[in-house]
Amino acid sequence: MTLTMAAVSYRYAGAQVNALRNINLSVEPGRVVGLVGANGSGKSTLCLCAVGLAPNAVGGVMEGSVRIDGLETSKTPIYQLAQHAGILFQEAQTQITSGAPTVWEEICFGPRNLSLPADEVIERTWTAIESLRLTDIVGRDPARLSGGQAQLVALAAVLALGPRYLVLDEPTSQLDPLGTRLVGETLARAARETGVGVLIAEHKTDLLARLCDEVAVINGGTIVTRGTAADVLSDPSLHQWGVAPPADVALRQAVVAAGLTWRGEWP
Amino acid sequence: MVLVVMLGLVAWAGVFRRYLPYLIATSALLVSILLINTFLYPGATDRIFVLGPLAATGTGLVAALQAALRVLAFATSVALFALTTRTDELVDDLERRGLGRRPAFILTTAIGTVPRLAERAREIVEAQRSRGLNTEGGFRARVRGVLPVAAPLVLSALTEVEHRAMALEARAFTAPGRRTILRAYPDSRAQRVLRWGLVLLTIVLLVSAFSGALSSLP
Numbered sequence: 001m002t003l004t005m006a007a008v009s010y011r012y013a014g015a016q017v018n019a020l021r022n023i024n025l026s027v028e029p030g031r032v033v034g035l036v037g038a039n040g041s042g043k044s045t046l047c048l049c050a051v052g053l054a055p056n057a058v059g060g061v062m063e064g065s066v067r068i069d070g071l072e073t074s075k076t077p078i079y080q081l082a083q084h085a086g087i088l089f090q091e092a093q094t095q096i097t098s099g100a101p102t103v104w105e106e107i108c109f110g111p112r113n114l115s116l117p118a119d120e121v122i123e124r125t126w127t128a129i130e131s132l133r134l135t136d137i138v139g140r141d142p143a144r145l146s147g148g149q150a151q152l153v154a155l156a157a158v159l160a161l162g163p164r165y166l167v168l169d170e171p172t173s174q175l176d177p178l179g180t181r182l183v184g185e186t187l188a189r190a191a192r193e194t195g196v197g198v199l200i201a202e203h204k205t206d207l208l209a210r211l212c213d214e215v216a217v218i219n220g221g222t223i224v225t226r227g228t229a230a231d232v233l234s235d236p237s238l239h240q241w242g243v244a245p246p247a248d249v250a251l252r253q254a255v256v257a258a259g260l261t262w263r264g265e266w267p
Numbered sequence: 268m269v270l271v272v273m274l275g276l277v278a279w280a281g282v283f284r285r286y287l288p289y290l291i292a293t294s295a296l297l298v299s300i301l302l303i304n305t306f307l308y309p310g311a312t313d314r315i316f317v318l319g320p321l322a323a324t325g326t327g328l329v330a331a332l333q334a335a336l337r338v339l340a341f342a343t344s345v346a347l348f349a350l351t352t353r354t355d356e357l358v359d360d361l362e363r364r365g366l367g368r369r370p371a372f373i374l375t376t377a378i379g380t381v382p383r384l385a386e387r388a389r390e391i392v393e394a395q396r397s398r399g400l401n402t403e404g405g406f407r408a409r410v411r412g413v414l415p416v417a418a419p420l421v422l423s424a425l426t427e428v429e430h431r432a433m434a435l436e437a438r439a440f441t442a443p444g445r446r447t448i449l450r451a452y453p454d455s456r457a458q459r460v461l462r463w464g465l466v467l468l469t470i471v472l473l474v475s476a477f478s479g480a481l482s483s484l485p
Contacts, residue, residue, distance in 0.1 A: 048433075069270075079338075079441045097435065098380065099379060100355075112449070113368070113439040113442050113446055115446060122449070
């Protein structure tokens with residue numbers, strides 16, 4: 001049981017060139033896979049393909065195969081896929097439904113759609129709220145949250161769906177260091193304790209270094225390298241792909257470049 | 268009579284102060300109804316007074332008052348409903364009674380969209396002002412300021428539609444079956460009797476009006 005992308009190429013409707021080319025990637029339960037790349041490299045498109053929103057909802061043309069726990073995404077209704085793989089978009093505010101009067105009701109929107117028993121909806125909602133420490137804002141209007149709060153609420157709403165895989169498109173882009181650490185801890189706990197597989201697209205390589213089992217670099221719609229987080233994030237080629245290495249790697253590279261001897265350890 | 272009952276209910280519900288903005292919003296329509304009917308009622312000859320080329324007529328004044336009171340009664344009933352009923356509770360209860368998830372969502376979102384668009388418009392005005400746009404002062408300056416505010420407001424709303432549609436799909440909105448209902452609202456026997464009684468009364472009045480029975484009343 002995995003989320004597998006095999007030889008996936010994708011072109012948006014009306015586009016002349018492919019946004020993704022020959023992507024091969026898999027996310028196993030309990031594992032965290034990071035995805036880094038410059039702006040426009042194809043991270044968001046890969047996330048949309050990974051959960052079946054592209055091409056099912058977005059349109060366009062996809063070649064190759066994306067399977068989530070054996071379900072071929074191109075042949076499975078999105079509501080069914082949503083129970084297997086949840087996605088968090090880059091723009092958290094557009095993920096808020098704009099119909100719910102409170103954060104609590106925003107988070108329980110997904111479980112209610114699945115027609116689960118009321119007790120289970122309530123339990124899932126509170127579990128997601130507590131995991132991201134949102135208890136203080138459950139009564140707030142979701143449309144009036146700060147960017148960081150909206151991002152956490154949107155993530156909680158995805159967690160409440162109880163998917164086996166999480167696909168997160170820059171989930172900490174609007175968060176401060178504390179919020180970033182909280183998201184990192186929550187994802188690590190979800191992977192460790194509940195066996196959720198996580199695919200996380202991020203620019204914050206410090207977070208990926210702490211969180212990920214594996215990291216892939218995407219450039220121009222193609223995965224150019226992948227491997228363990230330690231190996232990939234210390235690759236000297238990261239700069240040429242528009243990716244800044246983690247702070248300690250950058251420091252080590254600066255020390256070595258200055259002709260000094262590095263005595264630290266990775267990470 | 269309907270208006271008197273409505274105003275009584277407004278006072279009883281304790282929302283009179285919040286009702287006033289609705290009244291002010293309706294006033295422009297009421298004034299135009301009164302003026303047009305009083306001065307321009309077709310075929311009326313019973314002049315009350317003359318104002319330049321226009322003559323106010325007694326028939327027109329009576330028709331104007333009738334129309335204005337009907338509009339006021341309607342506006343008051345809408346205001347009373349809006350001021351005493353929470354949208355989410357209304358939609359929850361409608362869903363519990365069998366309303367589908369799509370119409371329920373459209374109803375909730377449509378009502379919630381207006382204040383959110385107003386909020387967005389305010390943000391855009393502030394952003395444009397910070398870039399030197401003059402949105403205050405005379406009529407001309409205000410008109411000139413409309414386009415730089417309206418264009419990004421409409422365009423941003425349109426570009427969000429695709430994202431929001433995807434977000435709904437990703438949150439299983441299109442799943443079949445009824446959504447889980449989490450709340451049940453008290454519905455006493457008196458409320459049920461009143462509700463069905465009003466429906467019955469409406470039907471009786473409609474049938475009477477169409478059959479001509481109402482016009483034969485003294």
